[in-house]
Amino acid sequence: MAAIEIKNLNFVYSAGTPFEKHALKDINLTIEEGSFVGVVGATGSGKSTLIQHLNGLIKLQDKKHSSVFVNGMDASKRATLKKLRFEVGMVFQYPEYQLFADTVAKDIAFGPKNMKLSKEEIDARVARALEVVGLDYDKIASRSPFDLSGGEKRRVAIAGVIAMQPKILVLDEPVAGLDPIGREEILALIKKLHEEVSPTVILVSHNMDDIAVLADRIVAISDGRLVADCSPKEFFADRQLVKDIGLDLPMAARITDALVQKGVPLSADIVSLTELADALSALKEGAHV
Amino acid sequence: MFRDVAFGQYYPTGSPVHKLDPRTKLLLTVLFVITIFFIKSYFGFMLTLVVLLAIVIVSRLPIVSVLKSVRGILLIVLISAAINLFVIKDGEVLAHWKIFTITKNGVHTAIKLALRLVLVISGASLLPLTTTPVELADGLEKLMIPLKIIKVPVRDIAMIMSIALRFVPTLFEETQKIMNAQKARGAAIDHGNIFKRIGAMMPVLIPLFVNSFRRADELSFAMDARCYNATDRRTKMKRLKFGWGDAVAALFLLSYTVVILLDRYYFKTVGIDIDLMIFGELL
Ligand SMILES: Nc1ncnc2c1ncn2[C@@H]1O[C@H](COP(=O)(O)OP(=O)(O)OP(=O)(O)O)[C@@H](O)[C@H]1O
Ligand SMILES: [Mg+2]
Numbered sequence: 001m002a003a004i005e006i007k008n009l010n011f012v013y014s015a016g017t018p019f020e021k022h023a024l025k026d027i028n029l030t031i032e033e034g035s036f037v038g039v040v041g042a043t044g045s046g047k048s049t050l051i052q053h054l055n056g057l058i059k060l061q062d063k064k065h066s067s068v069f070v071n072g073m074d075a076s077k078r079a080t081l082k083k084l085r086f087e088v089g090m091v092f093q094y095p096e097y098q099l100f101a102d103t104v105a106k107d108i109a110f111g112p113k114n115m116k117l118s119k120e121e122i123d124a125r126v127a128r129a130l131e132v133v134g135l136d137y138d139k140i141a142s143r144s145p146f147d148l149s150g151g152e153k154r155r156v157a158i159a160g161v162i163a164m165q166p167k168i169l170v171l172d173e174p175v176a177g178l179d180p181i182g183r184e185e186i187l188a189l190i191k192k193l194h195e196e197v198s199p200t201v202i203l204v205s206h207n208m209d210d211i212a213v214l215a216d217r218i219v220a221i222s223d224g225r226l227v228a229d230c231s232p233k234e235f236f237a238d239r240q241l242v243k244d245i246g247l248d249l250p251m252a253a254r255i256t257d258a259l260v261q262k263g264v265p266l267s268a269d270i271v272s273l274t275e276l277a278d279a280l281s282a283l284k285e286g287a288h289v
Numbered sequence: 290m291f292r293d294v295a296f297g298q299y300y301p302t303g304s305p306v307h308k309l310d311p312r313t314k315l316l317l318t319v320l321f322v323i324t325i326f327f328i329k330s331y332f333g334f335m336l337t338l339v340v341l342l343a344i345v346i347v348s349r350l351p352i353v354s355v356l357k358s359v360r361g362i363l364l365i366v367l368i369s370a371a372i373n374l375f376v377i378k379d380g381e382v383l384a385h386w387k388i389f390t391i392t393k394n395g396v397h398t399a400i401k402l403a404l405r406l407v408l409v410i411s412g413a414s415l416l417p418l419t420t421t422p423v424e425l426a427d428g429l430e431k432l433m434i435p436l437k438i439i440k441v442p443v444r445d446i447a448m449i450m451s452i453a454l455r456f457v458p459t460l461f462e463e464t465q466k467i468m469n470a471q472k473a474r475g476a477a478i479d480h481g482n483i484f485k486r487i488g489a490m491m492p493v494l495i496p497l498f499v500n501s502f503r504r505a506d507e508l509s510f511a512m513d514a515r516c517y518n519a520t521d522r523r524t525k526m527k528r529l530k531f532g533w534g535d536a537v538a539a540l541f542l543l544s545y546t547v548v549i550l551l552d553r554y555y556f557k558t559v560g561i562d563i564d565l566m567i568f569g570e571l572l
Contacts, residue, residue, distance in 0.1 A: 016351075018301055057469045082475060090473040098470040100495040110492065114475030146499065160474060 001072055003168055003200045004031040004054060008066040011049055011058065011224075023049040025224040031202070033167075036194055038215030038232070039204045042246035046224045047204045048093075051170050054202075055088040056081050071167060086115050089166030089198060093173045095157035096150065104130075104148075104156050105141040111164040129163035132197065133189055151182040158189070162197050169198035173205055187214065212236065212250040212271035220245060233269040252276040298458075300418045305534050306348040307419045311428030313535040317542045318416045324546045325408050329553045334404045336552075340545050341411055348419050358414035359407055366406045370399040426451030431529055444523070452508070463500060467493050 011024040023046045031037055041047050052058040053068050053075060060066055060076040068075040073084050092098070101107035105126050112122040130137045133155040140148070145156050154174075162169070171190065175183040187210055194201045205211050211218065211232065218235040220228035222245035228235050236242060236253050249257070256270045264283070270276050301307065306314075328334055345355055373395060380394030417425070430447030437443050468478055471492045478489045 017354075052469065055473055057472060085473055085475050088473075090470075092466065092470050092473075095470065097500050098467050098496050100471075100492040110471075110476075111474035114477070164474065 001033070002030045002069075003033040003035075003071060004029070005067075005069040006030070006053070007068075008062075009050070009053060009060075009068065010066060011046075011053070011061055013049075023224050027221075027224075027226050029219060029226065029229065031200065034199045036201045036203070036214060036216050038211035038218045039202060039221065040206075040208070040211055040218060040247060041221035043206075045221045045245075047221055048172055050221065051090070051172060051202060051204060054168070054170060055085045055090055057090075082114075086111070086164050087166055088168045088170060089161040089164055091158055091161050091169070091171045091174055093176060095161075095174075096145075096153035099145040099153060099157060099160075102144055103142050104135075104145050107145050107156060108160045108163050111160055115164060125163045125165070126159075129159040132162060132192065133159045134185070135159070151178060151185070154178070154182075154186065155189070158186075162193060166198050168200040168202070169193055170202045171204065174203070175205070175207070175210065183210075190214065208236070208248050208250045209252075209272075212252070220247075222246070232271050236271050237268045239268070298417065299421050300350055300354050302349040304347060304349040304419070306344065306415075306538075308532075308534060309419075309538055310529055310531050310535050311420050311424040312432055312529060313531065313538055314416055314420055315425070315428050315432060317538060318413060320542055320546060321412045322409050324549050325405055325412065327549055327553055328401075328405065329557070333549050333552050334401070334408070336545070336548060337408050337412075340542075341408065341415075344415060348415065350415075350418055354418055355411050355414055359410055362406065362410050366403050369406070370403040373402055374399040422454030422457070423451055426454055427525070427527070427529060456504075460497070460501070464493065464497055467496050 006027055006029040009024055009027040009029075010022075013019070013021040013023055027050065039047050039051065049058065053060070054070055056075045060068060063076055070084055071087055073080045073087075075084060099107050101110065108126045108129055109122050112125045117125070126141070127137050130141065135152065135155055140152070140156075145153060148156065158174070174190065175186050178186060190201065190203065191214060203211065203214060215232055218228060218230060218232050219226065220235065220241075227245055228238070228241060236249060239249070239257075242249060248254075250271050252270050252273045252275060253268075256266045256268070256276060260266055260268075264280075266276075266279055266283075270279055325337060328337060341355075345352060374391060375389055375395070377392060377395035377398055378390055380392040382390060382392050383396065384391040420428075426447055429450060430443060433441070433443045433446070468476075471489075472478055476489050476492055477485060478493065
């Protein structure tokens with residue numbers, strides 16, 4: 001069974017007013033359990049609108065023709081809405097602005113508490129979630145979340161979502177506004193979450209380098225339409241498409257292009273710096289022999 | 290959900306009404322609302338409705354945008370009409386049941402009260418529907434200038450107002466975002482009884498306040514950094530100017546007010562009851 005099945009999804013904001021916006025157009029998408037999907041697209045292309053359909057935060061507008069199924073649950077059914085929201089953990093843009101409780105532990109416990117778990121189970125999950133995001137329980141659990149640094153706050157916010165141990169983890173630009181080291185740490189954390197907590201991960205990002213390295217599949221959206229659904233290598237190899245939908249190439253691909261222009265024979269499907277280094281050293285070996 | 294509650298948000302159509310000077314619209318709105326309180330006859334209400342419709346048509350607003358503002362006060366209108374209906378005891382009795390008495394006077398007062406409230410809200414909602422918050426604040430600032438003589442800090446007030454107006458949509462948007470984030474963690478915001486819902490709002494309200502203070506802080510730093518000060522030497526990028534449209538609009542609304550006042554004070558004294566002529570058989 002596929003983790004996510006979206007059929008003919010359309011969405012219009014503020015229909016019938018001058019602000020009307022057709023944000024999603026005929027989206028069909030199936031995501032298998034265990035995959036790491038990168039969702040890319042220019043600003044305003046509809047990425048956030050799409051992912052909010054996955055846990056029923058945005059209701060289906062045309063139930064006759066379209067459907068969203070997550071782990072076999074119909075996202076438009078009220079009866080399973082709660083269960084759905086616990087199975088799809090969603091980390092929004094700037095999640096630290098949603099912290100509210102007076103201690104870190106209480107904030108992280110919010111989700112598990114809503115799941116009506118036992119007290120012991122909740123405590124265990126809070127401790128585990130803090131451990132996974134790399135924060136020290138003894139030092140931080142009883143502090144106020146508002147006194148932490150930006151990066152720490154974001155980790156706490158992410159911990160609040162993974163404490164629900166969702167089967168699917170959705171992250172909307174999780175590294176926006178962080179410094180380079182903070183970014184690296186959160187990205188490493190996401191990789192770890194994919195391996196240890198949530199088998200299926202959907203990552204929305206404007207950073208093509210992150211997507212190229214982490215995702216095993218790319219879903220590209222342009223002006224509400226699905227324009228590509230393939231591996232990162234295939235996606236970035238189509239230079240024209242990437243340019244047309246207003247996206248950047250990963251750093252490695254840009255260096256590759258520059259080198260190819262200078263006559264270095266490299267293939268267009270290089271997307272990560274490691275691959276580029278491998279290809280260059282292979283060339284060098286070849287030259288020596 | 291908030292989009293529906295928001296009282297008459299700006300609705301751009303580029304109509305002549307939208308292009309009027311905000312001062313004209315402010316003053317005429319006040320005049321219109323006051324006039325509505327002087328209406329006495331059903332003829333007056335009819336006329337007001339026609340005037341209102343005319344303005345809506347010229348503004349190219351859809352009727353629903355105006356009705357939306359009315360929907361927000363519908364309950365208040367119904368309750369106050371009902372109270373009037375049962376409390377007023379003088380005049381011809383129409384129905385009587387236990388302690389309840391309905392009289393002809395009561396019916397008339399209830400209907401007129403309901404009409405008055407609905408018309409006032411519809412009329413007032415036209416202002417924010419056709420004027421951007423920034424224009425409104427500019428217009429108010431200009432209108433308040435005379436108050437400077439009595440040392441009212443007009444410019445500061447205007448700045449505070451325009452900032453407040455500017456951040457209303459931001460606040461709505463942010464509320465929606467935080468609500469979504471907490472709902473995603475299973476918060477019961479959209480179901481359960483009222484007490485449960487209020488309790489469930491805390492995880493939304495706390496971040497909302499924290500973020501607002503943070504934003505206010507940032508904004509004040511940004512204004513300081515650009516040497517903001519509210520002195521008279523500050524000039525405007527867009528200067529307000531009255532045009533022909535303003536004269537036409539003023540003339541139109543003034544004539545309406547004159548007719549309403551004539552209907553109330555003159556025709557009644559000379560014994561012409563337009564109401565009786567038109568609605569004589571209503572009740
Ligand atoms: N609440 C709303 N009301 C009206 N229009 C909206 C609303 N939210 C989003 N839109 C519009 O819908 C379109 C898609 O928005 P969405 O937030 O899904 O884009 P996005 O791909 O997530 O962009 P970004 O990369 O900037 O986050 C945009 O054009 C946006 O202006
Ligand atoms: Mg977005």
